[in-house]
Amino acid sequence: MPIIRKLILATASLLFVAGTAVAQPADKGGNAKVKVYDFSGDTIEGDLVKPEGSTVDARDFAKHSSLINIRKDFIPEIIKSAEDL
Numbered sequence: 001m002p003i004i005r006k007l008i009l010a011t012a013s014l015l016f017v018a019g020t021a022v023a024q025p026a027d028k029g030g031n032a033k034v035k036v037y038d039f040s041g042d043t044i045e046g047d048l049v050k051p052e053g054s055t056v057d058a059r060d061f062a063k064h065s066s067l068i069n070i071r072k073d074f075i076p077e078i079i080k081s082a083e084d085l
Helices: 004-021 076-081
Strands: none
Touching: none
């Protein structure tokens, strides 16, 4: 038993150390780098591109009757099975 306990303890400590090593340090000085992108001078010119040809409509799905059959004798069968107990 002590070997299993040591193995579990070693695995738990490895996971704890690995989890804390991935964390990023907080920026305490408030000197976070901010990138600003300016697209005000860019002009985009072009035409609307759309596919040529006819449109294809989706097919209609077939109408089926319900697969749920409501049995009229369900409650009498339940009562009969309860009387047999």
